[in-house]
Amino acid sequence: MPEITREEVAHLARLARLALDDSELDVLAGQLDVILGAVAQIAEVTDAADVPPTSHAVPLVNVTRPDAVVPSLPREKVLAGAPAAEDGRFRVPRILDDSA
Amino acid sequence: MTAVPYDEALAEFEPVIGLETHVELGTASKMFCGCATEFGAEPNTQVCPVCLGLPGALPVVNETAIESTIRIGLALHCDIATWCRFARKNYFYPDMPKNFQTSQYDEPLCTDGYLDVLVAGETVRIPIERVHLEEDTGKSLHVGGATGRIHGASHSLVDYNRAGIPLVEIVTKPVTGTGTMPAEVAKAYVTELRDVLRGLGVSDVKMEQGSLRCDVNVSLNRPGQEWGTRSETKNVNSLRSVERAVRSEVERQAFRLRAGERIVQETRHFHEDTGMSTSGRSKEEATDYRYFPEPDLVPIAPDPVWVATLKDALPEAPSVRRLMLTKELGLSDNDSEAMVNAGVLDVVLATVEAGTSATEARNWWLGHLAQSANTAGVDAADLPITPAQVARVVALVNAGTLTAGLARQVVDGVLAGEGEPDAVVVSRGLAVVSDEGALAAAVDEAIAADPDAAEKVRSGKVAAAGALVGKVMKATRGQADASVARRLVLERLGVTADLS
Numbered sequence A: 001m002p003e004i005t006r007e008e009v010a011h012l013a014r015l016a017r018l019a020l021d022d023s024e025l026d027v028l029a030g031q032l033d034v035i036l037g038a039v040a041q042i043a044e045v046t047d048a049a050d051v052p053p054t055s056h057a058v059p060l061v062n063v064t065r066p067d068a069v070v071p072s073l074p075r076e077k078v079l080a081g082a083p084a085a086e087d088g089r090f091r092v093p094r095i096l097d098d099s100a
Numbered sequence B: 001m002t003a004v005p006y007d008e009a010l011a012e013f014e015p016v017i018g019l020e021t022h023v024e025l026g027t028a029s030k031m032f033c034g035c036a037t038e039f040g041a042e043p044n045t046q047v048c049p050v051c052l053g054l055p056g057a058l059p060v061v062n063e064t065a066i067e068s069t070i071r072i073g074l075a076l077h078c079d080i081a082t083w084c085r086f087a088r089k090n091y092f093y094p095d096m097p098k099n100f101q102t103s104q105y106d107e108p109l110c111t112d113g114y115l116d117v118l119v120a121g122e123t124v125r126i127p128i129e130r131v132h133l134e135e136d137t138g139k140s141l142h143v144g145g146a147t148g149r150i151h152g153a154s155h156s157l158v159d160y161n162r163a164g165i166p167l168v169e170i171v172t173k174p175v176t177g178t179g180t181m182p183a184e185v186a187k188a189y190v191t192e193l194r195d196v197l198r199g200l201g202v203s204d205v206k207m208e209q210g211s212l213r214c215d216v217n218v219s220l221n222r223p224g225q226e227w228g229t230r231s232e233t234k235n236v237n238s239l240r241s242v243e244r245a246v247r248s249e250v251e252r253q254a255f256r257l258r259a260g261e262r263i264v265q266e267t268r269h270f271h272e273d274t275g276m277s278t279s280g281r282s283k284e285e286a287t288d289y290r291y292f293p294e295p296d297l298v299p300i301a302p303d304p305v306w307v308a309t310l311k312d313a314l315p316e317a318p319s320v321r322r323l324m325l326t327k328e329l330g331l332s333d334n335d336s337e338a339m340v341n342a343g344v345l346d347v348v349l350a351t352v353e354a355g356t357s358a359t360e361a362r363n364w365w366l367g368h369l370a371q372s373a374n375t376a377g378v379d380a381a382d383l384p385i386t387p388a389q390v391a392r393v394v395a396l397v398n399a400g401t402l403t404a405g406l407a408r409q410v411v412d413g414v415l416a417g418e419g420e421p422d423a424v425v426v427s428r429g430l431a432v433v434s435d436e437g438a439l440a441a442a443v444d445e446a447i448a449a450d451p452d453a454a455e456k457v458r459s460g461k462v463a464a465a466g467a468l469v470g471k472v473m474k475a476t477r478g479q480a481d482a483s484v485a486r487r488l489v490l491e492r493l494g495v496t497a498d499l500s
């Protein structure tokens, strides 16, 4: 069975910007193991039946639209949901730590 | 000194280069929503729930973006996928509101092509790995630090107008065998690629506005040894800088390798002002993007029949048009290559098409306009003047309305945003003055100011009239019709004008 390590969970958590403490890492490692085991079971069945992996539930291709401009949102509405705004722009905390 | 001179470095090491070029397509609307794509609009006025990544918003693919990408792939002799998917590239950055970029991963629209470029009279074939379609990010303005740099900023302000504009990424395979000219080859490739894209009409390819951007990969190895570790220099935003970025990286890496050091695999940032790059993100921070197929977009399956019609309708490649230019217009190979190197081939052709001779177009684009571009630090083709406007100035010169000097002033006016050539002639008062009444006073003043010259002319030394004509030209700020001024000077001094 898949064995996901605490280090792997910690790595994924870091990529997803989730702050997990040690006990949470243990719990999630176990849960992820169960989930990956379930997926592996499906893979066993589909491999045996030679079913290609599916990424979409509908048998459609080429759903497109013509290159036409439609009105955008008014800026007040755009910025209404921003935690902070300045000069018509979204204001975000500094991007780099200056220790870098 | 922390660099080995370029030529010396390349005598000792073999370069391997790679280029990733991002092209903003010139579609009217964005990649997955109907927001406009106009450059320079007020911040956050061209955004909607889709391109802001608001919950529940669903993307729909812009069909023109697909078509443009396939046309680019065809022009680069690529295979076109018969079935492919978009993928999510997951990472966090404030300029990307969805927290993932919709891109393509292992199923690009176009693969395995090439582009031939001319370097120092030789054709070099640049192999193309892939051409795929993705979306651009927003733009950040860094506040509180020095000169807008991200380092030392207290906070940043983000404009999402650019987020979601269709972006095509064109990736070369590693290019070997460039010998002593990796920088020249890199520049020639980007120049040629830009001409191809402009010819296709899929993008305005303005490097200074960021609609064409380059990342440059460089590694060095000693002959016969394995390829070295490569660095990736980002943020290379002019043709000149493509060359400078490769050159400075060759010089830097050669210094390290000679000193027995290792090259660190890293991302470097190029600075237009210094022509140097600085170290950016290093390997330990390198991101794991966790790509997976985009569930909100169904696959793209281009109909091969449609692709064939797109292929048949492709315009002539710039290399073919260049041959035509050289042969039919009687320009020399040197001129032709000079135009390619300056990136002005297409604008020269367009200027000829707008009615000038090949020589006139050449002289403007390799002369005054090239100088103006150099002064402004942009590529000549990106100057704010159109081939039609250049052709109009040429027509005004040929009609006798402008002298060569006045024509340059008119062009400067157009470049300064003063409007069309005819409007600049009027607003700056630049037309040639051939009206005799208007010139008479200047002629009299010139004669009064230089009695010696006047006397010589009276005594038959007609050549001395040149000094007087020069004074008239100066007094009229170059606007006098020189032949009329000369005739008036001679008449006034009792010499029969000889206009032959």
Ligand SMILES: [Zn+2]
Binding pocket: B030, B033, B034, B035, B046, B047, B048, B049, B050, B051, B052, B164
């Ligand atoms: Zn939008």
